[in-house]
Amino acid sequence: xxxxxxxxxxxxxxxxxxxxxxxxxxxxxxxxxxxxxxxxxxxxxxxxxxxxxxxxxxxxxxxxxxxxxxxxxxxxxxxxxxxxxxxxxxxxxxxxxxxxxxxxxxxxxxxxxxxxxxxxxxxxxxxxxxxxxxxxxxxxxxxxxxxxxxxxxxxxxxxxxxxxxxxxxxxxxxxxxxxxxxxxxxxxxxxxxxxxxxxxxxxxxxxxxxxxxxxxxxxxxxxxxxxxxxxxxxxxxxxxxxxxxxxxxxxxxxxxxxxxxxxxxxxxxxxxxxxxxxxxxx
Amino acid sequence: xxxxxxxxxxxxxxxxxxxxxxxxxxxxxxxxxxxxxxxxxxxxxxxxxxxxxxxxxxxxxxxxxxxxxxxxxxxxxxxxxxxxxxxxxxxxxxxxxxxxxxxxxxxxxxxxxxxxxxxxxxxxxxxxxxxxxxxxxxxxxxxxxxxxxxxxxxxxxxxxxxxxxxxxxxxxxxxxx
Numbered sequence: 001x002x003x004x005x006x007x008x009x010x011x012x013x014x015x016x017x018x019x020x021x022x023x024x025x026x027x028x029x030x031x032x033x034x035x036x037x038x039x040x041x042x043x044x045x046x047x048x049x050x051x052x053x054x055x056x057x058x059x060x061x062x063x064x065x066x067x068x069x070x071x072x073x074x075x076x077x078x079x080x081x082x083x084x085x086x087x088x089x090x091x092x093x094x095x096x097x098x099x100x101x102x103x104x105x106x107x108x109x110x111x112x113x114x115x116x117x118x119x120x121x122x123x124x125x126x127x128x129x130x131x132x133x134x135x136x137x138x139x140x141x142x143x144x145x146x147x148x149x150x151x152x153x154x155x156x157x158x159x160x161x162x163x164x165x166x167x168x169x170x171x172x173x174x175x176x177x178x179x180x181x182x183x184x185x186x187x188x189x190x191x192x193x194x195x196x197x198x199x200x201x202x203x204x205x206x207x208x209x210x211x212x213x214x215x216x217x218x219x220x221x222x223x224x225x226x227x228x229x230x231x232x233x234x235x236x237x238x239x240x241x242x243x244x245x246x247x248x249x250x251x252x253x254x255x256x257x258x259x260x261x262x263x264x265x266x267x268x269x270x271x272x273x274x275x276x277x278x279x280x281x282x
Numbered sequence: 283x284x285x286x287x288x289x290x291x292x293x294x295x296x297x298x299x300x301x302x303x304x305x306x307x308x309x310x311x312x313x314x315x316x317x318x319x320x321x322x323x324x325x326x327x328x329x330x331x332x333x334x335x336x337x338x339x340x341x342x343x344x345x346x347x348x349x350x351x352x353x354x355x356x357x358x359x360x361x362x363x364x365x366x367x368x369x370x371x372x373x374x375x376x377x378x379x380x381x382x383x384x385x386x387x388x389x390x391x392x393x394x395x396x397x398x399x400x401x402x403x404x405x406x407x408x409x410x411x412x413x414x415x416x417x418x419x420x421x422x423x424x425x426x427x428x429x430x431x432x433x434x435x436x437x438x439x440x441x442x443x444x445x446x447x448x449x450x451x452x453x454x455x456x457x458x459x
Contacts, residue, residue: 019297027304034306039315041326041345194381195440249348252378 067131084124084136089145092129099129103145180229182279187258200224205248206236212246214238214269230277232270239267298363299335307337307359322347336360351376367393373408382441384409384433410434417459426455 090112091102100116115121117129124136124143133146190197202219205212214236220227238245240254241264258264264279308330315325328342337359344352355372373387387408392415394402404415411431417424428445429452435442445453 015293016296019293020300023297023300024304026301027306031306031309034309034313036309036312036316038312039319039324039326041324041343041348041350194378195437198381198440247348252349255378 084143084145087122087124087145089134089147092132092134092147094129095131096129097127101126101129101134101145103134180277180279182229182264182281184281186225187281191259197226201226201231203237212248214245215251229279231268235268235270235275237266237268238274239265241265302361302363303334307332311337311339324348335362349376349378351379364396365393366395367391383438384431410438422459424455424457424459426457428453428455 086106088104088106088109089101090104093099093101094117097117100114102112102114103121104110104112105122113121115126117126119126121136124138126134127137127142128135133144136143136145200221201217201224203215204218206214206216217231217233217235217237220231220233240251241261243250243254245251245254262281264281266277266279268275268277311330318325324345325339325342326345329340331338331340339357339359340355342354342357343350344354353374353376354370356370358367358369358371360367360369368391370390371388373390375383375385375387377385379385387406387410389408390404390406392402392404400419402417402419404417406413406415409431410428411434412429414427415424416427426445427448430438430442442453445455448454
């Protein structure tokens with residue numbers, strides 16, 4: 001009887017096949033017992049509103065400037081215009097080209113008339129209401145009539161004889177409350193050369209119950225930009241732009257966004273008291 | 283007898299090779315990811331590729347304590363038992379780490395072979411210069427030899443202060459594990 005195939009070859013093949021099956025069995029069991037999901041970085045999707053500072057100081061300054069410009073316009077008009085000598089301005093209401101004035105003739109001061117802008121009084125047309133004067137137009141010429149300020153009213157303003165300088169601490173407190181101006185060029189420089197930051201300031205996290213509660217200023221170069229910003233050794237920085245600094249991530253997120261923000265607010269704990277610093281980046 | 287022993291080794295290595303080929307490397311990788319996660323290290327956005335005898339990861343973003351710290355273009359794991367290596371290429375550290383070291387690393391290659399069974403060796407090259415790492419498994423000691431680049435010598439003196447300067451011009455750092 002002739003052999004159809006080599007028995008030893010078949011035996012080897014069967015052994016190898018068995019090994020493959022065992023290996024596959026082990027890998028399937030590994031897959032079955034060890035399978036788990038991969039880990040992805042999930043940052044908490046908390047809504048972080050962009051920090052906007054409503055600066056009443058700047059708003060008031062803006063209004064003051066606007067008022068100053070308006071005054072200058074009136075002053076300019078006043079210098080070019082002539083004054084009316086036969087009329088009295090007893091009161092006014094409104095601003096610019098809207099409003100009215102209470103006027104009377106000098107000959108009969110008690111007989112007052114209310115004149116709206118655009119209306120005629122004794123040949124004069126009321127054209128402009130200022131803060132303490134009005135402008136009339138007659139024959140294409142402007143005439144100014146100023147409000148009469150009584151002695152009682154003017155006496156309310158007193159001149160201060162000598163300006164008393166506040167003591168240093170008070171002065172510092174006032175300075176700290178005001179927004180500090182920060183040059184964007186400085187920020188760009190420190191963003192490019194972060195090592196320069198650590199040359200001038202040393203900050204270390206502070207933990208309570210194994211949780212970060214803030215970052216403490218351990219060393220600060222008094223001649224550096226950081227000292228000029230109001231920070232002092234021992235300050236515990238707890239918040240920045242309303243974000244609680246309770247992790248490195250929050251601090252580094254802020255550091256990474258520094259190029260795009262225009263206002264920065266930080267809250268520090270100094271002498272057990274909360275203190276706020278505001279920086280306007282220009 | 284010799285023939286039988288020879289046959290046994292042939293079957294044994296064949297079995298190891300087949301087992302290595304069929305091992306679900308992605309599952310083992312995810313297990314490792316879970317372990318790293320407990321240490322605050324997360325690898326995300328990566329593309330995993332099981333290439334039979336090797337395992338590759340592309341475009342991985344490594345974060346430490348939720349801070350994106352390192353971007354890695356390619357990682358290749360080769361595990362053959364007698365020769366094992368991890369080849370990491372095109373590494374870029376986050377700009378927040380710029381103050382500690384140059385951010386670009388060309389490669390890091392770590393290897394373990396049965397020819398040197400008591401040591402784990404690693405080499406690295408980047409903008410910082412070149413480095414060799416030797417981990418003594420018995421003594422549990424890490425030794426790093428650094429040959430700093432001009433950039434490292436010029437701009438990262440504070441980092442180099444943590445290392446001991448050698449007479450040859452290089453730097454050494456030793457750490458017990």
